[in-house]
């Protein structure tokens with residue numbers, strides 16, 4: 060049975076400053092690098108064979124630290140990028156005016172195909188994340204891949220595996236460097252296909268990870 064591990068990147072400067080990244084980027088903080096080292100140790104104990112990362116800097120930085128611990132190769136898949144948050148990217152969350160806040164709420168409240176101007180809808184995000192996950196089925200037998208991605212993107216993926224609408228990602232708390240696991244099973248009795256084994260595990264971290272104030 061294929062087991063796919065999911066990791067949100069380590070804490071970034073903009074996570075800590077409550078600033079919206081989306082497909083914009085900022086560096087990991089020292090704490091974020093430490094979180095990545097801890098999840099790297101956990102990944103090593105799990106026998107990870109492949110690391111596949113979003114192409115944004117914060118995930119690549121996290122993936123490089125995990126790869127060092129696991130001694131396995133890293134490949135890049137741009138489908139694992141964070142939601143494109145359009146004109147709100149780079150903004151401090153607390154600086155949004157009423158109209159801007161309403162755009163953001165369209166995502167939170169699940170308006171079908173709601174999007175921030177010049178941004179992406181959660182349905183579009185769910186589609187590309189699911190395609191990236193399904194690509195893991197093409198890896199050699201006995202592979203144990205780990206995907207490094209983002210809070211909204213991974214929440215959306217886990218939610219849709221559960222059969223929830225894409226905007227249900229808001230109900231999942233995926234902290235920086237949390238670990239989730241999806242299994243692909245064949246079963247005549249239970250559901251065949253992807254199932255959620257774990258979501259948002261932070262037991263490998265030694266200090267509380269930043270809460271999801273950004274999300």
Ligand SMILES: O=C(O)[C@@H](CO)OP(=O)(O)O
Pocket residue numbers: 067068074078079080081082141208209210211273274
């Ligand atoms: O893009 C961002 O600002 C946040 C939103 O949750 O995502 P992440 O920190 O996981 O990339």
